[in-house]
Amino acid sequence: MQNKPSFVLRNPSANKGTGFNDEERNKLALKGLLPPKVETLQEQSDRALSQFTSFTNNLEKYIFLNCLRDRNETLFYYLLMNNLELMFPIIYTPTVGEACQKFGNEFRFAQGMYFATQDKGSIRSMMDNWPADGVDIIVVSDGSRILGLGDLGTNGMGIPVGKLQLYVAGAGFHPTRTLPVIIDAGTNTKKYLEDKYYLGERHTRVADDQYYPLVDEFLQAAFDKWPNVLVQFEDISNDHCFKLLDDYRDKFLCFNDDIQGTGSVILSGFINSVRAVQKPITEQRMVFLGAGSAGIGVADCIMSLFEEAGVSKEQARKSFWFVDSKGLITTTRGDTLTPQKRAYAREDYDYQLKSLLEVVRDVKPTALIGLSGIGASFTQEIIEEMSKHVEKPIIFALSNPTTNAECTAEQAYQWTDGRCIFASGSPFKPVEYKNHTFVPGQGNNMYIFPGLGLGAHLCRSKHVTDAMIITAAKTLSKFVDDSEVVTGKIYPGLQHIREISTKIAVRVIEKAYEEGMAQLTPRPTDIEAFVRMNQYNPSYDQKFNN
Numbered sequence: 001m002q003n004k005p006s007f008v009l010r011n012p013s014a015n016k017g018t019g020f021n022d023e024e025r026n027k028l029a030l031k032g033l034l035p036p037k038v039e040t041l042q043e044q045s046d047r048a049l050s051q052f053t054s055f056t057n058n059l060e061k062y063i064f065l066n067c068l069r070d071r072n073e074t075l076f077y078y079l080l081m082n083n084l085e086l087m088f089p090i091i092y093t094p095t096v097g098e099a100c101q102k103f104g105n106e107f108r109f110a111q112g113m114y115f116a117t118q119d120k121g122s123i124r125s126m127m128d129n130w131p132a133d134g135v136d137i138i139v140v141s142d143g144s145r146i147l148g149l150g151d152l153g154t155n156g157m158g159i160p161v162g163k164l165q166l167y168v169a170g171a172g173f174h175p176t177r178t179l180p181v182i183i184d185a186g187t188n189t190k191k192y193l194e195d196k197y198y199l200g201e202r203h204t205r206v207a208d209d210q211y212y213p214l215v216d217e218f219l220q221a222a223f224d225k226w227p228n229v230l231v232q233f234e235d236i237s238n239d240h241c242f243k244l245l246d247d248y249r250d251k252f253l254c255f256n257d258d259i260q261g262t263g264s265v266i267l268s269g270f271i272n273s274v275r276a277v278q279k280p281i282t283e284q285r286m287v288f289l290g291a292g293s294a295g296i297g298v299a300d301c302i303m304s305l306f307e308e309a310g311v312s313k314e315q316a317r318k319s320f321w322f323v324d325s326k327g328l329i330t331t332t333r334g335d336t337l338t339p340q341k342r343a344y345a346r347e348d349y350d351y352q353l354k355s356l357l358e359v360v361r362d363v364k365p366t367a368l369i370g371l372s373g374i375g376a377s378f379t380q381e382i383i384e385e386m387s388k389h390v391e392k393p394i395i396f397a398l399s400n401p402t403t404n405a406e407c408t409a410e411q412a413y414q415w416t417d418g419r420c421i422f423a424s425g426s427p428f429k430p431v432e433y434k435n436h437t438f439v440p441g442q443g444n445n446m447y448i449f450p451g452l453g454l455g456a457h458l459c460r461s462k463h464v465t466d467a468m469i470i471t472a473a474k475t476l477s478k479f480v481d482d483s484e485v486v487t488g489k490i491y492p493g494l495q496h497i498r499e500i501s502t503k504i505a506v507r508v509i510e511k512a513y514e515e516g517m518a519q520l521t522p523r524p525t526d527i528e529a530f531v532r533m534n535q536y537n538p539s540y541d542q543k544f545n546n
């Protein structure tokens with residue numbers, strides 16, 4: 001079967017289905033294997049869209065799209081790129097969360113690679129099994145913190161798969177050169193260990209003395225096999241993700257999306273919020289609910305605004321209040337803080353504040369940033385309390401998926417009487433309130449990582465630096481003009497993601513040359529043209545050079 005030319009119909013990267021023309025059908029011995037009509041990509045896409053919309057259930061839509069991708073990659077990306085706003089919430093948050101939770105039950109075919117504890121010592125040779133010629137980008141998770149849904153073990157594979165689909169549609173990585181990876185170090189979620197359909201190794205998570213060598217072997221193998229690859233760490237619990245980033249960020253081309261990608265996208269939203277409320281960063285009092293990878297990553301990025309305003313780090317830290325599962329993080333709380341929390345722990349509290357409401361009463365924040373994974377934690381009482389003291393409250397309910405959002409868009413607009421600047425991690429529909437339509441922004445790292453990754457990869461950057469993360473944020477913020485910002489719009493529409501990613505990639509490449517990180521020589525004379533030339537666009541006559 002594999003040797004027959006008609007096998008092309010079973011190869012998603014080569015398959016055109018009814019798009020094969022008569023000449024191709026003759027040459028590839030496809031005559032009789034397809035219905036007579038030769039269709040254009042647009043005609044195929046119209047049919048696929050009508051099939052997609054016929055499903056009433058989002059998980060079925062997710063399965064439909066992934067099965068389509070497995071049949072005809074070009075058609076899948078063509079459809080996706082022409083229906084971004086309709087389909088991103090399916091292949092990505094929120095539906096991807098449900099798909100991960102039900103991964104074992106809904107499994108149909110394998111995507112990506114799995115490296116489990118039993119594979120220790122063999123990872124490099126296993127990589128030779130990957131069928132594609134080369135790999136430019138890997139998204140790797142160990143499934144330990146999937147969105148706000150907790151430890152899903154190998155069920156987390158939906159996240160690297162979805163993020164890479166965004167890398168292709170959003171930035172233009174070539175689909176055949178992307179590799180989703182799960183490091184299977186076990187799961188501590190009893191439900192999955194007892195689920196007969198669970199597909200991972202059936203044991204609790206291994207200890208650090210097994211975990212770190214496993215990840216190290218994976219990284220060494222990946223960079224040995226694909227020296228120009230970029231590795232994105234994704235949804236890895238905070239007991240490991242900070243150390244992994246510290247250990248490898250100056251060794252390999254890699255970054256952590258939840259720390260740095262989220263930091264960048266929320267910095268961008270914050271830059272525009274400051275424009276919208278017309279109060280400088282130095283007058284902002286920010287309360288964070290959640291001091292994990294995302295919360296700390298965001299604060300570290302927002303710190304750059306203080307630095308630019310000439311404020312010392314020590315002084316700037318006084319504008320941040322962090323609340324975790326034990327309450328306000330202070331140096332006097334009596335527990336041992338991680339280095340990341342210690343950096344933002346308040347030194348000026350000789351009393352303890354246990355709840356977010358108490359903190360909001362005490363601090364009178366101008367901005368409330370939710371990265372806790374705890375749905376509905378911004379209650380009416382909390383938001384109304386905040387609104388008493390600030391004309392235009394900045395409310396970011398950033399946890400994913402939608403069920404884990406700290407509040408909904410509708411609640412935020414209603415409880416602030418339409419005065420807030422609102423963003424969420426998963427999309428909310430526009431809200432009608434008092435004869436006004438409010439369009440909530442989606443503060444999600446999907447606006448950053450595709451362009452950041454493309455830029456860093458194309459110029460063969462040695463590493464991903466903080467300056468690149470900040471540049472990406474600023475580039476994104478400029479996609480919203482002053483007339484939009486005054487209406488409370490802080491993020492551009494998703495339909496512009498290609499253009500945004502292209503500009504981010506250009507700025508990242510420029511930064512990489514400025515910092516001496518770019519290894520591509522000679523430097524392209526026209527960087528934007530160089531980026532555009534290397535972007536994948538789904539078409540049946542696509543010629544790809546990289």
Ligand SMILES: NC(=O)C1=CN([C@@H]2O[C@H](COP(=O)(O)OP(=O)(O)OC[C@H]3O[C@@H](n4cnc5c(N)ncnc54)[C@H](OP(=O)(O)O)[C@@H]3O)[C@@H](O)[C@H]2O)C=CC1
Pocket residue numbers: 145146147148149237238257258262265289290291292293294295323324325326370371372373374398399400401404424425426443444445446
């Ligand atoms: N919009 C976006 O682009 C992104 C959104 N996210 C979302 O942010 C959320 C958090 O992600 P991440 O930071 O990586 O997760 P972490 O597990 O690293 O951090 C979660 C934080 O929330 C705190 N927390 C948990 N429960 C409570 C509670 N009841 N009250 C107060 N604080 C609590 C934890 O406290 P403690 O430290 O005490 O355990 C911890 O500090 C997820 O839902 C994720 O989907 C993440 C990345 C990007």
Ligand SMILES: CC(=O)C(=O)O
Pocket residue numbers: 093146147148235257258399400425444445446
């Ligand atoms: C968006 C994302 O990366 C997360 O929720 O983890």
Ligand SMILES: [Mg+2]
Pocket residue numbers: 147234235257258
């Ligand atoms: Mg994530």
